[in-house]
Amino acid sequence: MQLTVWTYEGPPHVGAMRIATAMKGLHYVLHAPQGDTYADLLFTMIERRNARPPVTYTTFQARDLGGDTAEIFKTSCFDAYERFMPEAMIVGASCTAELIQDDPGGLAKALALPIPVIPLELPSYQKKENWGAAETFYRIVRELARGDGDRAARNPKSCNILGPTALGFRHRDDVLEIKRLLRALGITVNVVAPLDARPSDIARLGEAAFNVVLYPEIAEPAARYLAKTLGQPMTTIVPIGVNATRDFIREVAELAGVNPDEVLNDRQSRLPWYSASVDSTYLTGKRVFIFGDATHALAAARIAKQELGFDVVGLGTFSREFARPMREAASALGLEALITDDYLDVEKAIIDAQPELILGTQMERHIAKRLGLPCAVISAPVHVQDFPARHSPQMGFEGANVIFDTWVHPLMMGLEEHLLSMFRNDHEFHDRAAPSHLGQAPRAAEPETVQAAPSEKAPVITGWAADAEKELNKIPFFVRGKARRNTERYAAERGVPLITIETLYDAKAHFSR
Amino acid sequence: MNLPFRPSPNGSELGCTDQQTLKQRGQHEVFCGLTSIVWLHRKIENAFFLVVGSRTCAHLIQSAAGVMIFAEPRFGTAIIDERDLAGLADIDDELDSVVGRLLERRPDIELLFLVGSCPSEVIKLDLKRAAQRLSKLHMPRVRVLNYSGSGIETTFTQGEDACLSALAAEAQPEAQNASEHLIVVGALADIVEDQFRRLFSEMGIQNVTFLPAKKANAPLIIGPKTKYLLAQPFLGDTARVLEDRGAKRITAPFPLGAEGTTAWLKAAAQSFGVSEEKFASVTAAGHRRALIAMDAHRDALQGKRIFFFPDSQLEVPLARFVSEELGMRLVEVGTPYLHRAHLSEDLARLPSGTLLSEGQDVERQLDRCRAEDPDLVVCGLGLANPLEAEGMTTKWSIELVFTPIQGYDQAGDLARLFSRPLDRRTRLGGLLCN
Numbered sequence: 001m002q003l004t005v006w007t008y009e010g011p012p013h014v015g016a017m018r019i020a021t022a023m024k025g026l027h028y029v030l031h032a033p034q035g036d037t038y039a040d041l042l043f044t045m046i047e048r049r050n051a052r053p054p055v056t057y058t059t060f061q062a063r064d065l066g067g068d069t070a071e072i073f074k075t076s077c078f079d080a081y082e083r084f085m086p087e088a089m090i091v092g093a094s095c096t097a098e099l100i101q102d103d104p105g106g107l108a109k110a111l112a113l114p115i116p117v118i119p120l121e122l123p124s125y126q127k128k129e130n131w132g133a134a135e136t137f138y139r140i141v142r143e144l145a146r147g148d149g150d151r152a153a154r155n156p157k158s159c160n161i162l163g164p165t166a167l168g169f170r171h172r173d174d175v176l177e178i179k180r181l182l183r184a185l186g187i188t189v190n191v192v193a194p195l196d197a198r199p200s201d202i203a204r205l206g207e208a209a210f211n212v213v214l215y216p217e218i219a220e221p222a223a224r225y226l227a228k229t230l231g232q233p234m235t236t237i238v239p240i241g242v243n244a245t246r247d248f249i250r251e252v253a254e255l256a257g258v259n260p261d262e263v264l265n266d267r268q269s270r271l272p273w274y275s276a277s278v279d280s281t282y283l284t285g286k287r288v289f290i291f292g293d294a295t296h297a298l299a300a301a302r303i304a305k306q307e308l309g310f311d312v313v314g315l316g317t318f319s320r321e322f323a324r325p326m327r328e329a330a331s332a333l334g335l336e337a338l339i340t341d342d343y344l345d346v347e348k349a350i351i352d353a354q355p356e357l358i359l360g361t362q363m364e365r366h367i368a369k370r371l372g373l374p375c376a377v378i379s380a381p382v383h384v385q386d387f388p389a390r391h392s393p394q395m396g397f398e399g400a401n402v403i404f405d406t407w408v409h410p411l412m413m414g415l416e417e418h419l420l421s422m423f424r425n426d427h428e429f430h431d432r433a434a435p436s437h438l439g440q441a442p443r444a445a446e447p448e449t450v451q452a453a454p455s456e457k458a459p460v461i462t463g464w465a466a467d468a469e470k471e472l473n474k475i476p477f478f479v480r481g482k483a484r485r486n487t488e489r490y491a492a493e494r495g496v497p498l499i500t501i502e503t504l505y506d507a508k509a510h511f512s513r
Numbered sequence: 514m515n516l517p518f519r520p521s522p523n524g525s526e527l528g529c530t531d532q533q534t535l536k537q538r539g540q541h542e543v544f545c546g547l548t549s550i551v552w553l554h555r556k557i558e559n560a561f562f563l564v565v566g567s568r569t570c571a572h573l574i575q576s577a578a579g580v581m582i583f584a585e586p587r588f589g590t591a592i593i594d595e596r597d598l599a600g601l602a603d604i605d606d607e608l609d610s611v612v613g614r615l616l617e618r619r620p621d622i623e624l625l626f627l628v629g630s631c632p633s634e635v636i637k638l639d640l641k642r643a644a645q646r647l648s649k650l651h652m653p654r655v656r657v658l659n660y661s662g663s664g665i666e667t668t669f670t671q672g673e674d675a676c677l678s679a680l681a682a683e684a685q686p687e688a689q690n691a692s693e694h695l696i697v698v699g700a701l702a703d704i705v706e707d708q709f710r711r712l713f714s715e716m717g718i719q720n721v722t723f724l725p726a727k728k729a730n731a732p733l734i735i736g737p738k739t740k741y742l743l744a745q746p747f748l749g750d751t752a753r754v755l756e757d758r759g760a761k762r763i764t765a766p767f768p769l770g771a772e773g774t775t776a777w778l779k780a781a782a783q784s785f786g787v788s789e790e791k792f793a794s795v796t797a798a799g800h801r802r803a804l805i806a807m808d809a810h811r812d813a814l815q816g817k818r819i820f821f822f823p824d825s826q827l828e829v830p831l832a833r834f835v836s837e838e839l840g841m842r843l844v845e846v847g848t849p850y851l852h853r854a855h856l857s858e859d860l861a862r863l864p865s866g867t868l869l870s871e872g873q874d875v876e877r878q879l880d881r882c883r884a885e886d887p888d889l890v891v892c893g894l895g896l897a898n899p900l901e902a903e904g905m906t907t908k909w910s911i912e913l914v915f916t917p918i919q920g921y922d923q924a925g926d927l928a929r930l931f932s933r934p935l936d937r938r939t940r941l942g943g944l945l946c947n
Contacts, residue, residue, distance in 0.1 A: 045897075
């Protein structure tokens with residue numbers, strides 16, 4: 001039993017709904033009690049979908065439990081078939097129905113419907129949403145993808161794009177971006193799935209030469225199956241960021257046997273120049289904390305380090321299935337990965353790491369708001385704001401442009417930072433005035449100093465001499481917290497009982513090495 | 514039953530008390546009782562709601578509440594996992610330790626509700642016993658109560674009914690020399706509660722308590738001298754607990770709009786012997802303000818056809834309000850459960866022959882709705898955007914639960930909730946077409 005006040009992922013049947021809702025011509029019959037229909041609003045409200053998810057719930061009640069809930073399932077299943085006439089159905093149970101053990105798969109089979117009916121076993125008390133999505137997609141592919149095509153007849157310059165779902169973080173826009181990239185390379189897209197695919201499209205997945213896996217959390221099991229049974233190789237690089245996009249281009253070019261040079265040399269992304277331009281100097285060494293799903297968090301760490309010159313001071317994910325690559329990536333950065341689905345642990349880690357920028361989910365955005373830190377959202381769980389009206393991909397070169405803007409705009413611009421320090425005694429630029437771009441009321445106190453956590457190694461209690469404190473206050477407020485922390489750490493490590501002006505400047509010299 | 518024969522604003526007869534309801538079995542597109550935690554935890558200041566359930570329960574509440582806005586809301590879920598189900602972990606010990614950790618982190622909590630869910634009901638987890646055990650452990654600092662908000666037993670607002678029943682069951686008996694007193698039952702927004710309190714006080718009814726109280730440990734006294742007035746139409750079980758202790762219900766329609774509020778207050782006034790003159794002098798100003806505020810919306814709503822999908826059990830009083838006070842025409846009034854006794858006064862004021870439906874088969878109800886093509890559809894969030902995309906104008910019903918709508922000074926706001934979607938569609942004109 002686990003105490004949960006907020007959860008990054010829903011139950012696995014919500015993952016199955018994300019697959020069903022992404023597809024066309026597929027219907028999901030879910031054995032579930034009244035109330036589980038709440039999941040519809042995720043799609044109709046957060047994603048603003050203009051149609052109900054293709055899901056029929058049995059909505060059984062307590063009085064049905066003594067009777068025949070199996071019969072209710074069969075009726076619902078048959079009625080759903082007759083009303084919606086899908087090309088294929090998936091059937092399964094939510095957490096409560098799992099306990100009553102009605103076997104939706106067996107019951108649906110007994111109806112002998114003239115379409116493929118795919119049973120799902122999604123253990124609600126062990127697994128979560130992304131696992132449920134991956135398992136559902138794998139089951140659908142396994143059941144429907146035909147393997148009888150002529151492998152030799154495949155166009156080597158053709159691929160499938162696997163992974164985008166309903167309720168995915170920018171999946172809609174990523175698909176457009178990757179299609180554009182593949183077109184520029186002369187590679188045709190056979191099927192995109194599950195987003196907008198029909199069961200009949202899944203059947204012809206085998207006509208492509210290889211598979212592009214956009215979101216390993218969702219598509220990896222299906223892609224591995226296709227690699228094994230149909231001999232289709234799969235991509236391993238997720239094209240988020242300029243460097244990753246370049247690697248991805250090389251990878252698909254190799255798989256398709258095309259020349260990548262023209263596409264690689266086409267300077268489509270502004271990120272490299274924007275990052276190199278002098279205004280970005282102030283980005284150097286910014287302390288950034290990263291948390292999200294594994295795909296987006298790993299990509300963010302690479303971009304932060306290689307493309308923006310940040311210092312990654314924290315890296316983690318709620319995707320336990322990807323704990324290993326996450327640990328490896330963190331260790332390469334000299335960090336220990338944070339693998340947790342408890343946002344309170346994440347909050348604590350953020351406070352301890354004292355970042356200057358947080359890249360996270362909507363939950364970290366709220367943590368950042370409380371701590372008065374700038375933040376950009378990089379990953380699901382999604383919020384209505386994650387479905388912007390404009391084209392806003394994360395992948396490909398345009399995705400890198402979007403990422404540059406999204407991450408950098410919450411920070412203070414270089415010139416702005418310089419002017420602020422020049423005019424810091426001006427009445428409009430005083431310490432308590434919050435930066436206008438954070439859109440906050442003037443802060444009562446500086447969060448940086450509030451957070452100045454005492455070093456655990458502190459052998460003596462250090463205090464500040466009055467003149468040192470005064471000198472500290474001459475330092476611009478947005479770096480003052482860092483100066484205070486560093487000085488206190490320096491003093492604590494050396495057992496200095498009272499911080500003087502000398503200590504302050506000793507510490508400055510020490511840390512600026 | 515013979516009802517007073519009155520012409521309705523639409524010229525038809527009034528009275529829906531004996532009306533047959535349409536009952537269909539099929540998919541219910543409604544929330545479960547856990548959802549009511551969203552407003553209960555804001556209402557009862559020092560209470561924590563711990564759902565004992567699955568990840569689905571946790572996901573439901575955070576999705577329904579959009580809870581990310583709260584630092585750490587006063588609700589959470591003890592998620593049952595496979596170790597608990599397989600008997601590898603002692604589920605009682607697990608729960609005790611979760612509660613222990615929770616109370617350690619939240620020293621501000623004085624009342625803890627263990628809230629049952631579908632999984633906890635199906636595995637027959639005895640939360641009543643657990644509550645007693647934990648109460649013993651944590652009293653006097655924390656009182657532990659339990660109720661069920663499971664979807665197999667409760668629909669949406671029935672969760673509040675179950676919660677208030679648990680509170681009422683713990684009430685203290687009246688003293689021997691107790692005088693008559695009033696309990697207003699049903700969670701109201703603080704602003705509405707304060708308005709009603711002022712009105713009762715001006716009428717001379719001083720001894721008034723509200724259930725639930727803002728402070729969880731505020732004393733609640735119930736006995737034969739108790740008269741209670743329902744502020745919400747979904748409190749069947751709570752009413753039963755009150756009546757078992759001798760309390761008597763004051764029959765009234767629900768306090769929506771100018772007329773509903775007047776009739777509701779008047780029922781209490783008469784029961785407490787307030788004179789006609791006094792009542793009139795206390796309520797005249799509010800009544801007038803309500804009419805003025807509603808006036809701005811009457812033209813937009815008069816004669817418009819409205820269809821209610823079942824959601825909160827507020828549908829019948831809302832239908833009474835829009836038909837009697839704003840001249841709207843009722844196409845279908847769907848409700849998850851129809852409590853005829855508590856709704857008798859509202860039913861009597863509906864146009865005779867109004868189609869009432871109880872329970873739901875959402876697919877067939879959507880067929881009826883499309884065939885009728887009403888001017889305004891009141892429905893849940895799962896249906897609203899799809900229906901808008903089909904060209905219908907909708908009002909999402911959850912806003913009628915979360916917004917203060919009762920009383921004179923909210924009558925205009927309530928009318929506005931119905932007129933705004935129509936206004937919006939007019940403003941956007943043909944934008945969505947082509």
